[in-house]
Amino acid sequence: MRMDGNIRVHTDAMYKELYNNMKNNGVIEDFHELFFLCACIGYRKGEHAAIQKRDDRFWSRTITPKEWACYYAMIFEKSNFDYEKLSEDKKVLEIVERYANAGVKILIEDFLEDYLLPNSNNSTPQLDPACCRGLPKQFVHFIFEQAEMETWDR
């Protein structure tokens, strides 16, 4: 668990515009936030998908320790608590990329679809600027709803 900061994190090239749009419209501050959300959604839904066309998205140095911890926890749990997995930062991120790739699809289906330009979903999903006004608050609200759906011991 070195939290190596020099790894390139990838997403599918088809989501390049979406990541940019989300950042430019003030929905997220940086790419790692959206990536984290997508990875969490993908993991919790048990969905992962190989990236068809890998595209550099951001450096791993922007990932916060808490996010790293969650990524390790995913891999650790999924590997039936294989401690050896805890020292392989690059491999961890490669697996997380697949969860994030599945998660982003779920995010689009469950939430972002109404905010996309018509017909953009099939190729490169893009936000519709006309619909973006209320997006930041709805985005936060969506995350809170996802969190509320999870159960944990309070």
Next chain:
Amino acid sequence: MILHSMTVENFRQFRGRHVLEFYTPSMGQSNVTVIFGENGRGKTGLFRAIIFCLFGERRLSQDGDVPLEELQLVNVSALADNPGQPIRTVVELKFTHREQTYHLRRAILGMQDGDRVIEEEDEKSLFLITADGNTKPVLATEIDAVINNILDRRVKDYFLLDGEKIERLTRASIEQRREISVGIRNLLNVDALEIAIKAVGRVAKTLDNELSSSSHEDLSRLLKRLGDNEEEQDNSKNRLEKLADEICLARKEIDKTDKALDEFKEIRHLLERRKSLEQNLQEMERQAVDALSEMRNLVCKATALIMAPTVITVFEHIDSRKQKGELPSEIRRDLIERILMEKRCICGNEICEGSEAYSHIIDWLKRTSDVTTQDAALNLWRYMSEMRHHFSDDADLVEKRLQQYGNINSSIGNLNHSLENVSNQIGTSERQDATKLDVHRTNLQKGIIDLEANAQNIQSQLENLQQENDRLRALLKEEKLKVGKNDELSRRSILAHDTQDALIDIHKQFTSEIKDLIGASATILFRELLDKEGRENLRTIVVNDDYSLQVLDRYKKPFLANISAGQRQIMSISFIAALAIIASPGDKIEIPLFMDTPFGRLSYDHRRNLINKLPTLASQWILLATDTEFRRQEAQLLKNSGRWGKFFMLRPSSNGNTEIVEQDISSVMAVLRNEED
């Protein structure tokens, strides 16, 4: 003068020919006519028609400085429907004055010429109707003189008491003093005396100039000082006059603004409500931005909550290993690896591969991991532990913020809904400019206060100059007397000045007598119109030397500043009616008295007194009223007075025109409003 009938044809709002019969001999003492209509229907237009017919004048005092070309008399829709065709506008009056019946007719021709309307005098005629019913024409050149003998054109405006004039006189201002001064001056009718004062003054001045160029040094010096003093007084008077003009202009602008604001009166509370809603909305939106920003800081925490079950599972797994002492392992992995490689225990005994001891050591090896992995696991345990501890707080915080944001959003929704409702009620955007008018009015009011303060300063300088002038005149007279024994020029100068002073004294005395007369007449009326409480305390109306009005209380102390708005209106009405009484021979107002929406701020008692008193004062009383002024209560009072003769309604017809409908008094109540309405 008794007005029998008036005919208007294509006059202002009245398209076509309309006849109003004010009086028939069968009416006897019933000398009150009510002309009832909304604002803008043409009530004042009917008074204008009378003044136009009598004097050919189209301007009333209330028109102020409205350009003459804007005071169009020819009916607009008749012009529009007949492009290029002349339209004849006619007003005819039939009246009796001192047992002589007159038939007066005046007409103009109007034509639309592009954007402007040309109006030209067409004809005027006056016929005397003799006792045997024959008519005798008056020569065109003599018509004006005959009419002027019946009603002096200078006092014509006193026979229309409109709300604006009444309001103007209630203000202790330069405007009020001007109005009163002009009123009194018109009543004095001493043009010859004024011309004589001016002429003698010019003679005295010429003689003084000659004297100052003579060899009498002291006399010349005094004359020079007097000349300077008079010049300075003239300058001050001019400045005062200019200030008065500016104040009048500002007041007119305020009146105009008030009229515009009146249109917004009904929505004023809505505008205030909208302003307050907008302020609340702004505050709520600010809170929403803050709340959103706080929520955005929670994105990472909230996303981590999604991972809560995993975090808890992982934590529990590593923690159980820790509890069992397996993490970090008690025996270091590198030590076990060395023992296995050297096949010798730390106690020195040899360990054979496949032995029981060897198997134990292999088991140990399986339970241990390398330092890096152990450190990573411990690190993960720490993060998981920390996150796990915070989940509950984070979830509470997230929930709280969500609720907070939800509440703010719901308030914003409610405010927007209320705003939409209020805006719908307010209507067009033009109406939404009322607040700007308010600011404009406040600025004008401030400007007037400054101008009045300035005028007061100049007035007191003027008084000082007058005192100095009196002193210099006394000195000059002494000096002239000294010199005059042997000097013809001095004697003539003294005589000219004495003559001028004597004439001025006569003018002053006459003015003072008229003021007293008006004051006395106004006081009688004032006390009759006041309610019981007012009568007990308010005793006398006085016209001050500076032409301002004052009310004295029972102790003969000035009390004007303390009287109510309604009492001020009664004071103004009394004063104007007194002017009209004095302008008429005898103790009655000889000319029909028009009152345009006079009840403004009057209480029920004041209205009752006015309704009972005025018909006894004037030959005819023509009351122009709106539905808020003339309600069933007032109609009942008028009915009870036994003086009510006629009722006309001005009703809108097509193209902005007005039709005049006479209604029987017995059926009037049905069209009037109740006080509660």
